[in-house]
Amino acid sequence: MSSTTDAAPTSESLAGTPAAPKEKSALGKIFWISIIWIGLVFLLAIVASWIGLDDPNNGNFALINSSPSWSHPFGTDDLGRDILSRVIYGARVSLIVGFGAMAIGMGLGGTLGMIAAYRRGAVDTLVSAASYVMLAFPALVAVIAIVAFWGHDIWKITIIVGIASTPLVYRVVRAATLSYATREFVTAAKAQGATDTRILTRELLPNVLPTIISYFLIGVATVIILEGALAFLGLSVPAPTASWGNMINESRTYLSDNPWLALFPSMAMFLFLIALNLVGDVLRQSFDVQESKL
Amino acid sequence: MAKFLLKRLLALVGILFLVSLGIFMLVHLLPGDPTTTILGPNDTAHNRAVLMQQLGLNKPIWTQYFLWLGNVLHGNLGQSFITHQTVTSTLANAFPIDLELIVISQIVALGVAIPLAIASAKKPNGLLDRVSTTTSFAMLALPPFIIIVFAVLIFSIHFHVFPGPGSYVPFTQNPISNLHTMILPSLVLAIGSVVIYFRLLRGDLITTLQEEFIVMARSKGLSNRYIMWRHALRPSSLSLLAAAGLNIGGLVAGAFVVEFLLAIPGLGYALVNSIQQVDYLAVQGITLFVAVVVVVLNFIIDFLFTIVDPRIARE
Numbered sequence: 001m002s003s004t005t006d007a008a009p010t011s012e013s014l015a016g017t018p019a020a021p022k023e024k025s026a027l028g029k030i031f032w033i034s035i036i037w038i039g040l041v042f043l044l045a046i047v048a049s050w051i052g053l054d055d056p057n058n059g060n061f062a063l064i065n066s067s068p069s070w071s072h073p074f075g076t077d078d079l080g081r082d083i084l085s086r087v088i089y090g091a092r093v094s095l096i097v098g099f100g101a102m103a104i105g106m107g108l109g110g111t112l113g114m115i116a117a118y119r120r121g122a123v124d125t126l127v128s129a130a131s132y133v134m135l136a137f138p139a140l141v142a143v144i145a146i147v148a149f150w151g152h153d154i155w156k157i158t159i160i161v162g163i164a165s166t167p168l169v170y171r172v173v174r175a176a177t178l179s180y181a182t183r184e185f186v187t188a189a190k191a192q193g194a195t196d197t198r199i200l201t202r203e204l205l206p207n208v209l210p211t212i213i214s215y216f217l218i219g220v221a222t223v224i225i226l227e228g229a230l231a232f233l234g235l236s237v238p239a240p241t242a243s244w245g246n247m248i249n250e251s252r253t254y255l256s257d258n259p260w261l262a263l264f265p266s267m268a269m270f271l272f273l274i275a276l277n278l279v280g281d282v283l284r285q286s287f288d289v290q291e292s293k294l
Numbered sequence: 295m296a297k298f299l300l301k302r303l304l305a306l307v308g309i310l311f312l313v314s315l316g317i318f319m320l321v322h323l324l325p326g327d328p329t330t331t332i333l334g335p336n337d338t339a340h341n342r343a344v345l346m347q348q349l350g351l352n353k354p355i356w357t358q359y360f361l362w363l364g365n366v367l368h369g370n371l372g373q374s375f376i377t378h379q380t381v382t383s384t385l386a387n388a389f390p391i392d393l394e395l396i397v398i399s400q401i402v403a404l405g406v407a408i409p410l411a412i413a414s415a416k417k418p419n420g421l422l423d424r425v426s427t428t429t430s431f432a433m434l435a436l437p438p439f440i441i442i443v444f445a446v447l448i449f450s451i452h453f454h455v456f457p458g459p460g461s462y463v464p465f466t467q468n469p470i471s472n473l474h475t476m477i478l479p480s481l482v483l484a485i486g487s488v489v490i491y492f493r494l495l496r497g498d499l500i501t502t503l504q505e506e507f508i509v510m511a512r513s514k515g516l517s518n519r520y521i522m523w524r525h526a527l528r529p530s531s532l533s534l535l536a537a538a539g540l541n542i543g544g545l546v547a548g549a550f551v552v553e554f555l556l557a558i559p560g561l562g563y564a565l566v567n568s569i570q571q572v573d574y575l576a577v578q579g580i581t582l583f584v585a586v587v588v589v590v591l592n593f594i595i596d597f598l599f600t601i602v603d604p605r606i607a608r609e
Contacts, residue, residue, distance in 0.1 A: 136309050136588065141550075145321065225437040232551050232554060232555060251443065271435075
């Protein structure tokens with residue numbers, strides 16, 4: 001198994017080639033634009049209720065499937081609802097599920113990974129074996145089954161996806177911690193009588209944090225895609241709540257009449273995902289995470 | 295080597311056992327009452343109890359598990375409460391469809407990714423390399439369900455090149471129109487794989503081309519083409535194999551959405567349908583099947599690794 005994980009699919013990246021200094025500054029610009037864009041999406045999702053948007057769930061039946069106009073910059077959908085407003089409200093679902101699930105995954109998997117790598121022995125063997133069994137499970141299939149039986153409100157989806165991401169996070173964090181756990185500064189801290197908690201939080205965590213952050217962002221992107229996939233199977237947040245996945249899914253029925261309905265949520269999702277991937281990738285490159293140790 | 299293989303086989307059996315236990319518990323501990331689904335919500339408690347008895351659902355959960363496992367090991371995955379079709383026949387009908395999708399998409403993906411990676415790696419940072427690297431990075435942010443929606447819009451609705459959703463024809467009935475309907479979903483699945491293979495192989499090749507044995511080969515006066523195909527591509531084939539294994543495992547699950555959207559009756563379609571009908575045995579059977587396929591596939595690929603690179607077995 002260790003041999004297969006060497007080939008993480010995203011091992012190469014935009015910044016992977018030995019770039020001339022001039023190009024580096026260009027990449028920096030894209031990096032900052034991505035950060036600003038992610039921030040803007042967050043901001044809009046938070047203040048959505050106070051910036052005078054149309055009601056995302058109640059439309060104007062006199063104006064259905066309309067093309068973009070001044071009063072409806074993104075047009076309206078099949079129920080006359082403002083697409084711009086639904087795209088902005090829909091960001092809430094992607095953000096909550098994406099960041100929430102990864103927070104759960106990082107909290108559980110990250111903690112276990114650090115402890116397993118630091119303690120080794122029976123704890124490590126047991127948790128690692130469990131993680132392999134969970135990884136053997138096709139995650140999407142498991143998530144579909146659990147969501148379908150347990151129910152699909154936004155919090156349940158977040159929890160389920162969060163737990164499903166745990167084994168992968170565990171492996172990444174464990175591998176990253178392993179490369180530090182036997183270093184001299186840890187031995188020195190132990191010799192000075194530092195407690196395990198202190199070593200984990202003060203000595204190891206700061207070193208592993210860059211890895212955690214970059215994988216966190218790429219993980220969020222993956223989870224947002226998963227929410228979209230669930231939406232297409234009718235298993236994301238129930239209607240009429242807008243989510244990008246739900247909107248793209250609903251647009252299928254009216255594709256020929258109203259392509260705007262598919263275009264804008266797809267653009268929103270695409271641009272947000274690309275920004276997350278870019279920031280995650282640049283962070284990972286600049287902290288020089290050694291993937292071969294995974 | 296034999297000892298290593300034996301150890302791996304034991305681990306495989308252990309993992310498969312745990313996976314089967316996991317799936318069984320997952321399906322049984324979740325809410326939803328099959329008797330309500332079969333009899334409707336208004337039947338009497340007595341009829342319910344009789345049915346529970348018939349289905350063996352009133353036995354302790356461990357007994358139920360081992361009964362099920364025993365049947366599974368005999369190739370009997372049970373019979374759907376609802377459609378009365380055996381789960382094995384559902385699988386036999388659905389799996390070839392997934393197989394077809396995956397095989398076509400992987401042929402296309404490797405056929406595009408390998409030449410593209412070679413051409414890009416020849417001149418790192420050249421025009422082709424920059425265009426393809428940037429494009430592939432952008433494609434990472436395009437999930438298959440977005441691609442399929444726009445592919446349907448462009449190719450089915452506007453240009454009528456490929457049939458739209460719901461026009462699946464079985465291969466045995468009409469191979470030509472079957473292939474015609476399968477091209478679009480296969481291509482959509484292929485895009486994701488192209489991105490993964492291209493990025494991996496390009497990075498690998500660029501690293502390999504800087505190695506000393508390549509310089510040696512060049513100084514011997516071997517042609518660039520020969521060096522690329524015989525010397526550089528070879529070590530990279532290992533990581534490509536690994537990526538292909540992981541990716542194909544993911545594709546089994548990833549094909550679900552594409553199938554569901556185009557109403558192609560593969561495994562994903564069958565699974566979502568049986569979930570909606572609270573069809574325990576079908577859900578269990580399909581999930582188990584997919585998990586076993588993925589686990590066994592990874593096992594085979596791990597094994598191939600030890601053949602290609604015997605050092606792994608000695609670790």
